[in-house]
Amino acid sequence: MSSDRPPGPAAPAPGPLDQLAALLAELGLADPGPVELAELLWLAARSGEGGAEQEPGHGSAGHGTRRPDRRPADPNRTAGRSAGTAAGEGQSVRTALHLASGDPEDTVAAVAAIPTPSVPMLARPLTLQRALRPLKRRVPDPRHVRLDETATAERLAEGVTANRTAGPPAGTGHPYRPGPVPWLPVLRPCTERWLDLHLIFDCGPTMALWRPLLQELHTLLVQTGAFRQVVQDCLDPSGRPANRPTADARTVVLVLSDCMGPQWRPGAAGSRWYRTLHRLARRSPVAVVQPLPERLWPLAALPPEVGLLSAPEAGVPNSAYRFAPFGEVLPGRGELPVPVLEPGAGWIANWARLVGSPTGGQVVGSALLVGAAPVDRAADAEPLPEPHELGPEELVLRFRSVASREAFTLAGLTALTTPALPVMRLLQRASFTRPQPQHLAEVVVSGLLKEREGRRDHFEFRSGVRELLLHTLPRSTTHQAVGLLARVGEQIADRAGRVPGEFAALAATDTGGAVVPVERRAFALISPAALRLLDGPPAPVLQQIPQPDRQPVPVPQAPPGLPDPERSRAVLLLTTSRASVIEPLTDHDFRAYGDLNNLAAALSSRALVGLAAEHVWVGLDDPAGFQRALRAAVTEAEDALVVYVGGAVAHPAAEGLTLGSPVREPALDWAGVLGTLSAARARNRLLVFDGWQDEPGPPAEGNETDSGIHTVISVRPRTGPSFAAGLNQILREGEPGGAAELELAGILEKALGHDPDDPSWSLAFSRNAQRPFLFSRNPAVTGVPPSPRSSQGMQTSRRPNVPSHSRTYRQEPVQEPQGSAQPYxxxxxxxxxxxxxxxxxxxxxxxxxxxxxxxxxxxxxxxxxxxxxxxxxxxxxxxxxxxxxxxxxxxxxxxxxxxxxxxxxxxxxxxxxxxxxxxxxxxxxxxxxxxxxxxxxxxxxxxxxxxxxxxxxxxxxxxxxxxxxxxxxxxxxxxxxxxxxxxxxxxxxxxxxxxxxxxxxxxxxxxxxxxx
CATH class of the missing domain: 3.40.50 (Rossmann fold)
Incomplete structure (x- = not known):
């Protein structure tokens, strides 16, 4: 039969590709070819389970093999990043990461080690590379030459042409035949980069923090292509560099140091290092990269001086610099200026312009005046107390007085997690838009932390400091601490699989991991997909992180003192009955505004109350600005808060005391301002409501909501003196024969005394807190009266009757001395x-x-x-x-x-x-x-x-x-x-x-x- 199979070997069974082709044919598709099958298989491999992880850059370094799936893919992960970037989203399926603890009392759990990447210390390396452009110069290389092919060909062609056109010698009768043309190559000198860079790292005991910064700087300097070679060296505490640096006109030297180690101080190590640095500065351009912020430079062993640096031409050594300091500097012998830079683009750009300008550079900067030997410049200075000698309150207050806003916020956020250097770098990157290494340095050297024995880059808070820092954070931050840990986990996930792990984190597991003590506080929450990229445990324990507790901080009962200038605020406002700010002030309004400015001057006088001038806000007919300033003062003031509102009574007192102009702005009522002031955390609070009206009205006392606030209500006729004038007079005259410091209760009692010239319907009373409130110095006893101020000589703003609220300081009244008027x-x-x-x-x-x-x-x-x-x-x-x-x-x-x-x-x-x-x-x-x-x-x-x-x-x-x-x-x-x-x-x-x-x-x- 025609259908019989011919004799021979049996046909092989259909393979997987044949089965796939037959299945596609049964579904009604055309018979697919090899190319179509390959495309289908490629698409299926990337759209299946776990395919989201196989993105470029997320696999094993340098290999194209796929990592075997250990668990189902995270459904929340999209495009290589875990979902739930907002605080609290997706937190129930995240894994907590901890650090190992050396304290046996900490939690003991079965954990698996996870190599975790950290973040770089330089947030914007490209800007630093652009700052080095003045040094990207190419010069002829005398050691190497190259063949100029075009010029060589032109020379050869010219020789052949000249040989052919030349005739036979004169007097010869035989024909001329051109001879061989000599071939001489045209050689040009090669070009090379202008400078070499010698990068010296201070290996002193205070520089362990900056090793990651050294590696990032070295990589950045190599990648920028501005130097022939970048040589890295180490300066040990003995004052000797590991390799003898080359000192010539083609080498620049950068020293990464905080100028705190023994080689910067008088001694054998300092003598060796100063001789080396002095020799380098005589022959090469030398600069010091200071990782600490500029505000901490005066604490270094060799503080820099600020002045004008000038270089006559490009690439000259420091011995050719001219340095004109802005301050008085003690003369020294053979001192050479060495520029000091922060690791920022602006600082590096100024130094590069000074070194690389062909016609000479001139910049304003800081410089170390380095001689042949160190000088003990701090011999006469009184030593500061050591951190272990201070209590937690003193440590936090001292840090807050000198730290930047970013550094103080970072210290508070670190109190929520574990104070380890890699963790703090992750926390800084997750919390700030432009993180700087200087802010991290402020926290580490603040004295709030102490190193853990035997653990590099790991710290712990001193006793009582963590609790105080937690109370400096807004409640919204502490309540959303889980979201903060999730953002830190996202920083880890972004770098997972792309960079090697920098430190070992621990994640709890239920598959028999090692049992070790771990820190109670987690430092990050990461998704299971990111955990797989980090080679984490196959079955992590998914847990919910509890909210951090804010235990009450015991406040020692210290005797009351005068208001702290930095922790106190004052908000003063005068409202008039004008329908518009363009209307001129009446004589009464002008006097009242002068009294208010004089009161502000008394509050900011160092001889009286002593508040900081920039913390005293004064406004005229600006209730909206007053509300903004009051809200800010309520959140910022911690010691004393003074609020004064004066103006015309807008409504009958029976409806509640309200001041302001109802035809132009919403009026301010006494109860509303008192309610806002009740939410303040200031230790001492004073509220003054000083109003005037044309006719007498019923008493206006309102409802007292907080007995801890000193409150004053004064209602008087329009022709009567303002309460601000009486309060200012009491502050400036003082109490003869009294104490050196006056309490607020006594000041208010005298300021509210009955004046027989006032009409009988004037109302003035106060409610005083039982707590003593030292408010002012007594000029009658201290003998340091402030300079008198006149209400006629007040300073408003550049535009009449419109106060400025955008300036960082308050414009004080102009002094008009007694007697003759003095010039400005x-x-x-x-x-x-x-x-x-x-x-x-x-x-x-x-x-x-x-x-x-x-x-x-x-x-x-x-x-x-x-x-x-x-x-x-x-x-x-x-x-x-x-x-x-x-x-x-x-x-x-x-x-x-x-x-x-x-x-x-x-x-x-x-x-x-x-x-x-x-x-x-x-x-x-x-x-x-x-x-x-x-x-x-x-x-x-x-x-x-x-x-x-x-x-x-x-x-x-x-x-x-x-x-x-x-x-x-x-x-x-x-x-x-x-x-x-x-x-x-x-x-x-x-x-x-x-x-x-x-x-x-x-x-x-x-x-x-x-x-x-």
Whole structure:
């Protein structure tokens, strides 16, 4: 039969591919070919179970084999990342990661070790690489040459052509045949990178924290391609580098050190290291990369100085640098400036511009003045107490007073987890948008932590510190701690499978893992998919992490003291009955606002209450700004909180006391402000409601909601004095024969005393807390009365009657001294008998600008300058009084100025006011004509007299050149405007106190050279 199979071997059984093809044919699909089958199999392999994990970069390093699935895939994982990025989402299926503990009292559990990656310390390496562009220069290589093929071919072609066109020698009759053409190659010198880099790491006992930063810097410097080679070296505590660094003009040296180790201090190690560093700085460009933040540099063994660094050309050693410090520096022998940098893009860019600028660089920066041997500069300094000598409250307060906002927040977040360096780096990356290694360094060196014996990069909080830090966090943060741990787990998942594990984490398992003690607090929550990428245990224990507990912190009963300037706040508001802010203030409103500003000045006076000026908010007809400032003060104030609201009574007192203008803004009611103040955590609180109305009304007491708040209600006629005026008078006059510090209860009792001149319907009463509240110093006993202030000389803002709420400090009232009105600034210049029209023009322009930038009353002159009138017998006295009462000294820098003995005495008279009271200098120098830096006296060189905002023409020509030449007229006007703005800013921020008039002839010349 035709259907019979011919004799022969049996047909093989159909394979898997044949079965798949037959199945597809039964489903009605066309007979698939090999290509179609291969595509179907490829798609099936990646759409099946566990396929989401096989993404590029998530497999084994350097291998294309798939990792066998150990458990079902996590359904929450999408595109390589676990779902549930929001706090609390998907937390029930996450695994807690812990660290091993050396304390036998900790939890003992069966765990499996998981190699966990950490995050880099440099958050933005690309910006650092871009900062090194000035050093990416190629120079000829004298050792190697290359063949220029194009030039060689052209030379050969020219030789052949010349050989062919040449005729036979003269007098010969035989034909000419061209001979061989010599082939000479054209060689060009090769190019190479300009510089080598020698990276020296300080291996001292305080630098273990920065080893990861060293590796990241080394990798970054190699990858940037700016250097021929990058050599890494180690500086041991004995003061010797492991390898002798090469010192030449083609090598730059970077030293990564916190300048805290023994090699930076006097001793044998310091002598060796200083000799090496001094030798390197004489032959090569050297810089120190300081991982600590700039605010901690003064605590180093060798603190840097701030000044102007200049290099004459590219690549010169430090011995060729010129360094002009802004402050007074003790002279040394052979000291060379070594720039100090933070590991940030801006710092690195300035240093690269200084080293690599072909025509020479000039930057403002910090530098170590390194001599041939260390100098014991801290011999006269009083040593700070060690952390173990302080209590937990003192440790936290000391850290908060010097730490940045990011560092203090990171310390509080670390209290929620385990204080280990890799964990803190993960926590920092998960919590901040731009994490910086300096913030992490502040926490580690703060004294809040102590190292664990035998465990590298592991710390523990000192006794009582963790509880205090937990109380510094908002309650929302502690309640969402699980979400924070989940975000840390996401940081781990992002790097899982792509980078090797940096430290060993522990995850609980129920499959017979090792039994070891673990930390009670977890530091991360990760998804099962991320756990598989980390080669975690096959069956992790999925557990719910409990919320961190906030145990009450025992507060020691310390005697009450004056308000802490940094932990106290004051919010003051005056509301009027004006329908719009553009309406002028009435005489009564003007007096009331002056009283409020004087009260603010008394609160911020160091001789009285002593609050920080930037923590006192003053507003006029701005209830919305008052509410914002009050909410901020309620959350920030911890010691004292003063709230004062004054204004017209908006509603009848029977409906509840309400102040404000109902036709323009929502009024403020007494009960609402008191309720907001009740939620504050400040230890001492004062609320004053000071209102006025035209006719008497029923008593307005309201409902007391918090007996712990000092409350004052004053309702008076419109013509009566404000409560702020009475309170300010009591604060400034004090109590003769009383205690050195006054309690608030006594101050309020005197301020609310009955005045027989007031109408009988005036209402003034207070409810005082039983707790003592020391509020002010007693000037009648201490003998340090504050400078008087006049309500007519108040400072509002640049636009009349519209206070500014965007500035970081409060504008204090302008002082109007008793007697004659004193000038705002004093223009110091070398007076001559010959007229100086350009100086007169400058004085007139500065006076006009200052008047436009302030709200000085008509009785207060904006400026003063000596006219040298010998016929006037009172001229010298007026100069002395102006120097004793002016707020800012404006010297005109020139060679003639520093040779003037009278100008030097004027400088001494003004500077003595600040030196005797400890205030900062109120001098705003003006570069009238260029003066070489070497000719500046020390008192003038320490001030910043060249500002980039004034333009290069100002630096090159001086203000005299800008005023003389017509083409610089626009630059002159801009420079005068910015100098006037600087005068106003210095006057408001520094506030040099007034002094007594001095006879100039009896004073020393500040510019005279010091006698040996």
């Amino acid at each position: 600034f004093f223009l110091s210049y070398p007076v001559t008998a010959r007229p100086q029209p350009l100086v007169d023009q400058l004085f007139a322009d500065l006076t006009e600008e200052v008047l436009q930038l302030t709200a000085l009353p008509g009785a207060v002159p904006a400026g003063f300058m000596d006219r040298l009138d010998p016929a006037d017998p009172g001229a010298a006295q007026r100069v002395s009084e102006a120097l004793a009462g002016c707020r800012v000294l404006v010297p005109l820098y020139s060679r003639r100025y520093f040779r003037s003995e009278r100008c030097g005495r004027e400088w001494t008279a003004f500077e003595r006011r600040g030196r005797l009271t400890g205030w900062s200098s109120g001098i705003v120098p003006v570069l009238w004509s260029p003066v070489p830096l070497s000719e500046l006296p020390p008192v003038a060189a320490r001030l910043q007299y060249v500002e980039s905002g004034l333009g290069s023409s100002y630096t090159e020509e001086g203000l005299y050149g800008l005023a003389s030449l017509r083409k610089y007229r626009q630059q002159y006007e801009m420079a005068v405007h910015r100098i006037a703005w600087r005068i106003v800013d210095v006057a408001e921020r520094i506030g040099v106190p007034p002094g007594r008039p001095l006879q100039l002839d009896s004073l020393a010349n500040a510019f005279a050279p010091e006698s040996d």
